[in-house]
Amino acid sequence: MRRVAVVLNMASGGLLGHANPEAGLATQLRGAGLEATIIPASDTSDLNGRLDRAIAMAPDAVIVGGGDGTICAAAQRLAGTPIALGVLPLGTMNMLAKDLRLPMELPAAMAALACGHLRTIDVAEVNGRVFLCNAVLGLPTAIGRHRERSRGEAGFLGRWRFLVGAFRTTVKQMPMRLNIATDGSLPRTIHTRALVVANNAYSEGFGEVFTRRRLDEGKLVLYVAHHFGAWWSLKMILAMFLGAWRDRPEIDACSATEVVIRSRRPLRVMMDGEAFLLTPPLRFHVRPQALQVIVPDDCDG
Numbered sequence: 001m002r003r004v005a006v007v008l009n010m011a012s013g014g015l016l017g018h019a020n021p022e023a024g025l026a027t028q029l030r031g032a033g034l035e036a037t038i039i040p041a042s043d044t045s046d047l048n049g050r051l052d053r054a055i056a057m058a059p060d061a062v063i064v065g066g067g068d069g070t071i072c073a074a075a076q077r078l079a080g081t082p083i084a085l086g087v088l089p090l091g092t093m094n095m096l097a098k099d100l101r102l103p104m105e106l107p108a109a110m111a112a113l114a115c116g117h118l119r120t121i122d123v124a125e126v127n128g129r130v131f132l133c134n135a136v137l138g139l140p141t142a143i144g145r146h147r148e149r150s151r152g153e154a155g156f157l158g159r160w161r162f163l164v165g166a167f168r169t170t171v172k173q174m175p176m177r178l179n180i181a182t183d184g185s186l187p188r189t190i191h192t193r194a195l196v197v198a199n200n201a202y203s204e205g206f207g208e209v210f211t212r213r214r215l216d217e218g219k220l221v222l223y224v225a226h227h228f229g230a231w232w233s234l235k236m237i238l239a240m241f242l243g244a245w246r247d248r249p250e251i252d253a254c255s256a257t258e259v260v261i262r263s264r265r266p267l268r269v270m271m272d273g274e275a276f277l278l279t280p281p282l283r284f285h286v287r288p289q290a291l292q293v294i295v296p297d298d299c300d301g
């Protein structure tokens with residue numbers, strides 16, 4: 001039986017508004033066949049402190065209940081250790097959980113955590129901070145701040161505030177002037193309003209938007225948008241629906257194991273949905289297969 005320590009982030013999308021979900025989830029996890037110990041949120045309000053406590057128990061795995069930001073905080077601590085990461089997809093987008101092909105329904109996800117096997121995935125880093133999905137600069141980061149502000153605001157008013165804020169930001173946002181070098185190449189200067197460094201390449205296909213088939217190829221993929229107006233956005237949304245956005249001429253893509261981005265100003269970087277202000281140069285690199293994760297038995301892709 002797997003011995004796991006469980007940390008829930010009560011602020012994640014799937015737990016917001018649930019009063020005291022810990023007892024119920026603990027019973028369900030034990031019912032699924034896990035020897036589960038919950039690190040209660042009441043112990044300390046600090047999520048990072050609870051993750052440290054979970055790891056100090058030296059379990060087989062630390063299971064985090066939350067979204068990509070919570071997973072990222074756990075991965076920062078678990079990468080390079082023998083302790084595996086388990087994910088209860090309780091976030092809003094659950095990007096990593098989807099890429100790991102984890103079931104989104106909790107009973108099935110718990111069964112997978114109890115009976116699934118371990119695999120290793122790549123961990124990406126920028127200036128010492130870990131991310132598992134992507135690091136984003138520019139307009140999507142600014143729009144993400146509006147999403148964070150309207151978190152928990154249910155209903156029409158919340159959505160309206162978000163839309164108005166996102167629209168204003170889109171109109172006002174100026175291109176960034178960045179100097180980029182990949183794998184020791186000569187730096188080049190670009191102007192862009194959106195740039196993504198993905199931990200492994202995005203796949204293409206109908207309905208596949210920002211999903212990755214491989215998480216262990218040991219490469220970063222840099223996507224740079226040349227334009228970012230209303231017409232550009234419309235074309236991109238259409239291309240995404242058709243599953244053919246990566247090869248559009250408005251996007252430059254290249255893969256590397258190291259990326260260095262220089263800028264005169266501090267840069268706001270959104271890593272797996274969490275925004276940080278970082279001082280350039282931004283030094284990205286990949287740690288191949290540095291993290292063990294629990295996946296359902298039929299998915300090693």
Ligand SMILES: Nc1ncnc2c1ncn2[C@@H]1O[C@H](COP(=O)(O)OP(=O)(O)OP(=O)(O)O)[C@@H](O)[C@H]1O
Nearest residue numbers: 011012013066067068069070073091092093094273
């Ligand atoms: N290490 C951390 N310490 C404190 N708060 C955190 C940490 N990581 C994330 N958060 C906050 O917890 C909340 C939930 O974040 P999380 O990313 O886990 O879920 P989500 O945003 O609902 O889902 P997703 O990222 O999958 O869309 C956010 O307000 C986020 O800023």
